[in-house]
Amino acid sequence: MNAKAYIGPAAILEKKKKYIMPCLAHFYKDPQEFVKGSMQYLWDSNGKKYLDCYAGVSVMNCGHANPDIVGPATEQAKTLQHVCNIYLTENFVNLAERLAAVTPGTLQKSFFCSTGSEATEGALLLAEVARSNSEIIALRQGLHGRTKLGMSVTGLTMWRTAPTPVGGIHFAPNPYCYRCPLGKKPDTCDLACANAVEDLIKTATSGHPGAYIAETIQGNAGIVVPPKGYFQRVKEILDQYGTLLIIDEVQTGFARTGKMFGIEHYGVTPDIMCMAKALGNGFPISAFIAKPEIADTYTRPGASTLGGNPVSSTAGLAVLDYIETHDxxxxxxxxxKTLRAGLRRLQETHPVIGDVRGLGLMDGAEFIHADGSPAPELLDDVLEEMKDRGYIIGKNGVVRNVMAFQPPLVITEENLTQVLDELDCVLTAKKL
Known part of the structure; x- marks a missing residue:
């Protein structure tokens, strides 16, 4: 790889400062320029190889530059790249048929767009149309997109950019067992966070809000995994008040959690479900899917210029094929299970790790100080060192103190052993 072929990090940062809006930050004090990817690996402009443990935030589930996905999409681009979905093409209806087959319960009819933000926005619109009510219940510390409404239902301060959020939105306590917002303990709480949804409906809404929206696992909140029974209790409450359950699977979808969709761990079928990211494995495509009786209320004209275009739909079909073929x-x-077990072993000898949680290959290790308070500065230092050693790991959490593992699902057990061993070395050297 010829390093001289690339302008390098310094030049990129200079152009970024001049031509890109300052809202877009970047990881690392000393960032690199990525120029190549192959399955679970990345390379920078100097030819250095990295193990990717973040997958572009749960996007590259099938691996970087996977020929089984890039190949069909490339061939499609050579024949018919785009005509907009107001015209008839085959791939997007075939993909919709496949999604109806792999999504839980009676979810059946899809609307395709390009980003997760569009998908959640469309799902909330559909709920309002179906229930004739625009009130929404969301969760504290949830994240649902960059659009005006998506930001308004986001419960994380750092992402709520709009100075005047949309009204009619009410926030319920999130099921964050490690730092319970209600001060409860998991073994004695009787799902108080779920019961709080009913209190919210009774006291802060019209009594029949249109929708409740939640991520199956709150990714940006710090890999917050709801306890068993949480969504069952919530669904019982919502059904009592005629409120639709919207599940945001933008990060958790497409085998990430050990099932095709994260909500399957909870035995609940949502009324509407959003998906994006891994559906295209790097190609821009998203969708929201609904039960027929809800979807069929959406009769006024609606289209998405690039939604479900032939190339992205081809990629989506190839993704589903690859997930199923390779289980x-x-x-x-x-x-x-291997990753979490390894992180818990590190937790025993490194008190900086306060909690380990996750499902499948969506896992977090929360960094804390000796008094239990969040330690984002310690995490940043560790992540920088891990990057220098050739490992790309994410971070999230309300104050960005949770180390996030969301790697390509083609990663190997040997890879996990390597990253855990290196992490142990770094934590030991830093006396954490």
Whole structure:
């Protein structure tokens, strides 16, 4: 790889400062320029190889530059790249048929767009149309997109850019067992966070809000995994008040958690479900899918210029083929257990790790100080060192103190052993 072929990080940062809006930040004090990817690996402009443990935030589930996905999409681009979905093409209806087959319960009819933000926005619109009510219940510390409404239902301060959020939105306590917002303990709480949804409906809404929206696992909140029974209790409450359950699977979908969709761990079928990211494995495509009786209320004209275009739809079909052929869900379940077990072993000897949690290959290790308070500065230092050693790991959490593992699902057990061993070395050297 010829390093001289690339302008390098310094030049990129200079152009970024001049031509890109300052809202877009970047990881690392000393960032690199990525120029190549192959399955679970990345390379920078100097030819250095990295193990990717973040997958572009749960996007590259099938691996970087996977020929089984890039190949069909490339061939499609050579024949018919785009005509807009107001014209008839085959791939997007075939993909919709496949999604109806792999999504839980009676979810059947899809609307395709390009980003997760569009998908959640469309799902909330559909709920309002179906219920004739625009009130929304969301969760504290949730994240649902960059659009005006998506930001308004986002419960993380750092992402709520709009100075005047949309009204009619009410926030329920999130099921964050490690730092319970209600001060409860998991073994005695009787799902108080779920019961709070009913209190919210009774006291802060019209009594029949249109929708409740939640991520199956709150990714940006710090890999917050709801306890068993949480969504069952919530669904019982919502059904009592005629409120639709919207599940955001933008990060958790497509085998990430050990099942095709994260909500399957909870035995609940949402009324509407959003998906994006891994559906295209790097190609821009998203969708929201609904039960027929809800979807069929959406009759006024609606289209998405690039939604479900032939190339992205081809990629989506290839993704589903690859997930099923290689049983990535079972792979994620097995490797996720290995990863969490390794992180818990590190937790025993490194008190900086306060909690380990996750499902499948969506796992977090929360960094804390000796008094239990969040330690984002310690995490940043560790992530920088891990990057220098050739490992790309994410971070999230309300104050960005949770180390996030969301790797390509093609990662190997040997890879996980390597990253855990290196992490142990770094934590030991830093006396954490």
């Amino acid at each position: 990535l869900a079972a792979r994620a379940e097995s490797l996720g």
